[in-house]
Amino acid sequence: MKIVAQVKLMPETEQAAALLCTLRTVNDLACWVSQVAFARGVPREYELRKHTYAHLKAEGLGAQAAQHVIKKVRDAYTTLHANLRAGHLGKPTSRRRVKAESKPIAFRPEAAQPYDDRCLSWQYDAQTVSIWTMAGRIKNVRFVCSTDALKTLRDYRKGECDLIERDGVFYLIATCDVPEAEAFEPDGFIGVDLGIVNVATTSTGYQAAGRGLNRYRKRQLALRAKLQKKRTKSAKRRLKERSRRETRHVKNTNHIIAKTIVTEAERTAHGIALEELKGIRRRVRLRKPQRVTLHSWAFAQLGGFIVYKAKRAGVPLVHVDPAYTSQTCAECGHVDKRNRVNQGLFICRGCGVVAHADRNASHNIAARGAAVWTAGRESRVPATP
Template identity: 75%
Template structure:
C-alpha cells in the first residue's frame, strides 16, 4: 500500500507522518474485516449479509477516531496544552482538561500514540499509558463472582450489587425511545439524538464502582478473583421474547473487563472458570439438579436440604472452581530431582 499510495497522499498535501498513519489505519481496517469474516462473525459463505460485507469497500466516518504519534502531537503538561498537526497546519496551545490524578499519570506513564475522537460535538484525546504491573501474589483464598441481570454481581464474601436501579433506568430509556420513535417529528428525532448512549453511559458509570469494590475486597484479604467465562452466552441461551432485550443489553463483558484491568493494576490474581452447573450445584454437598433452582432468587438442594439465595450459592461454587483452576495452572512447587 505504501508503494502505491504514499506518493499520491504526499501530493494531496499530507505530511509524511500523516500519510503513513492513513495507510496504517486503512490496512488495519481491512485486516480486522478479514479476521471477522474468517471467524464467521458475518455468517457462513452465501448469505446476503456476508456477500455485501465482502464486496463493499471499507468506509471511514469524518468523525472517526484518528491516531497521532509524538511527531504529530506533543504534550505540554505544565501548561496543560497540546500541539497537534492538522491538514490546515499545526495548532498550538490547545488546552485540555483532566483530573490531577490523570495529569500525574500522563506525566509519568504516557507512551506511544494518542487517539483523537469526537463525540456529541466534544473532542477527546485518549492517551496510552504504560503502567508497570505489580507482581501477582499467591492467593490465600478465592472470591467467587456471580454475574447476573437482577443482581449485577454477587460475591462469595457477601457483597451484592443490586441491579434494580440499573434495570429501571434501562426500562425507562427503552420506553422513552419507543415513544419518540413512534412520534417521528423533527423535535422527537432531535431528542433521540440527544439521548443516544445515555443508557450506555449510565452503565459505564455503575460497573467501575462495582469492580473497584470487588477488587479492593480481594486485595485486602489476600484473595484471588474467580469469574465465569460467559463468552457466547447470548447465542447459547434461549429466552422468551420479552426477556431478550434484558439479555442483549446485559453488560457482563464490560464489567469483566473492568474487573480484569483493576485486578492487574492491584496485583490481584484473576481466573476464569467454566460456568456449567454453577447455578444448579449445591455448594454444601455438591449435588447437581436442575430442580435445585426453584426460582431466580431461591436455591434449595434436593439432596441435603440446603437453602440459600441462588446467586450466593453460585458464587461459592465459582470460588471453589477458581481454586481448582489456579491449582491446575500454576507451576509445580515440588523440588527438582537431584
C-alpha cells in the first residue's frame, strides 16, 4: 500500500534561494518542453527526449533533473488525454474542453518537481537532506516532521519525492510503500452511513455530527465572499493567507472520524461496510442553495481515509450498494419512501418501529456488508459428482 509522508524543510537563507531558483527554472523549462510536445503532436517520451534533452542540459539542468522534467510533461499530457476520454472536461464542443485542447499545458512556478535517490538523499538521524539545485548540490538542509512520519520514512520510503513550495515554505512529499496487515476473519460488520447533517453514523452507535463542520464552512464561505467583494490589496492578501485553511480543517476532521471508526472495528474484531457513493454528484439533484454544501462535502476523502487506515490495521472492508438503505426498515425489511419521515426520523409503515434515520441506514449497510463478505467467501466451484 502506497502512502505519502510530508516533511517541512527548514533551509537557511542561501539554501532557500537555491531551492526557489531551482523550482522556478525547472517549471519554466517544463513549459517550454510542453510547447514543443504540443507543436509536435505530443510524441512519446523517448521521441520527446530527442527534441528537448540537449536544450535542457544546455540550460544547466543535470541529467536526472532533465529526465524528470520531460517525464513530468509527458505524464501531464497522459492525464489530460485520460480525462478527455473519460468525459471529465465535458463534451467535444464544450468551452472547457476546447480550451484544454487548444493550448499547451502550463506549469505554475511553484509546481512540484520530482526527485529520485540520485538527486536527493536522506539523513534520518540528523533530520537533514542533501538535494540537487541549480546552484549545485546543497547539504544539511534541515527538515521537521512528526515522530510517526519520521518512522514511516525510515522504514518504508521508496521511490521518488516531490519538492513543492507553498506560500514561501518548502515541503518534500515522499512516497512510502507500507505493507498491508493480514486481514482477520470478521465477527460481524460495522455499517457506516455517510451524510451531510451527520458526517458519519455507524451501526455501533458512533455519530459524527456535521453541524459544527457545516457551520465552519458557511462562515468561511461568507468571509471569502466578503473579502472578494472588496477587491483591495489587503483583501487579496487576507484571502491568500486563508487559502487552504478550510481544506486542512476538513482533512483533520476526516482523519479523526476515520481513525475512530477503524479503531472501533479493530477492537471489536468487526469488518467495515461502506457505501459505494461514486458519481453521487452527477446523480443527485438539489436546489441551488444546497449545491454548495454537496460539492464541498469531502465524503470521498473520508471514505479513502477509512479504506487505507483499515488496510494498515488489517480490518476487512467491503463496499455495498446504498440504494434504498434510507427507506428500508432494518427490523422487518419493509421498503417504502414514506418510511423516511424527515432527515432524522424513520418510522416503518410495516412494523411501526421508530428509529433515527441514519442509524437505521447504517444497520442496513452492515447487513449488506455481511452478505457481500459471505458471498465473496463462498465457493463457486460446482460440486464433484
